[in-house]
Amino acid sequence: MELKNAVAVVTGANRGFGRHLAAQLVERGAKVYGAARRPETVDVPGVIPLRLDVTDETSVREAARIAYDATLLINNAGISTGATLIGGDTDEVRREMETNFFGPLVATRAFAPVIEGNGGGAVLNVLSVLSWVHPAGLGSYAASKAAAWALTGATRDELAPRGITVSALHVGYMDTDMAAGVPADQKAAAAGVAAQALDGVETGTPEIIADEFTQQVKQGLAAAPQ
Template sequence: MELKNAVAVVTGANRGLGRHLAVQLVGRGAKVYGAVRRPETMEVPGVIPLQLDVLDEVSVQEAARAASDATLLINNAGISTGATLMRGDVAEVRREMETNFIGPLTATRAFAPVIEGNGGGAVLNVLSALSWFHPAALGSYAASKAAAWALTGATRDELAPRGIAVSALHVGYMGTDMAADVPADQKVAAADVATQALHGIETGLPEILADETSRYVKQGLSAAPRPNAG
């Protein structure tokens, strides 16, 4: 997909990876909507603020009507609560699943007809190495990203006949607020991840593995599960 003159909607574009994606898209000549819950926080030069709350279907539908020229949707908005599946607050588990899985699903359902009507384009889902690796301490987050990986594969097949390519971006730790407590030498720069993501969209990659962690975890998918204790 050619990004020059593309019309992109980036959810969660006011900070972190989303902000880098928005900045770089503008630099490549795209028109960019920064889709955020509070438009007044969207201060990236050249980016059009767009009110969108991924937990509110009405908000998403209204955003799709407002950005009626969109050809690219980047589902970047997400949360990590740190909840475990056995001991974590079920409300937090539910909120994580609704934000990281139902949110991208709702946005994709709303924007797919728009993108199709504009001649086709692409959807990028920002996922994680934890789509494939599921540590107990991050069970809720991993489950939500695993669900989003399944969403990506299923919608890729469903939307291909409509001229819409669907890709997944996988990364371990990035230099963002979500990984603030992780040592710097274990993190990849968010700007570098954004560059790889946009290159992947341009070249039509179905999966974009942005760091060594995601490549290592992906290679291990064929390994046998660990035996149950006991």
């Protein structure tokens, strides 16, 4: 889809990767709603703050009513609690799944008829290399992203007849707060990944793979588990 004159809703636009996405969309000529639980924290020039809590369906439906002209939804909001699946706090596991899986699902369900009514458009789900590789120490996060990958594939097929493409962004560590403890040489520049993601939306690429490590993991999916 053409991003110039598109109308984008970016969840989690008040910080980190979402902030880069929102800023670059403005640069490309899009109208941008920057969605966050606290809209007053969205301070990107040219971005319209929008209250949206992905864990609150009423909030999501109201955001879809306000952003009635949307043609692009970017499901970026996410959390990482560090919970493991066996020894971790079950409430944290549920919270991660509510945000990282049910959040994009609820948002996509709310915005799909809006985007369709505006002539079609796109959805981008911000996933992770951990959609495909599942270390025990990040078991809850990996499970939620694997579920979101399945969500992406299923909704891609379901929404295609309605003129809506669905893409997934897979990436390893980026230089955002979520990866603050990771050495700098192991992290991709968030601005560069945002540019790749938006290029992929424009070309309708189903899976956008942002870094070499993620590409290697993707290529190794057919191998037996270690």
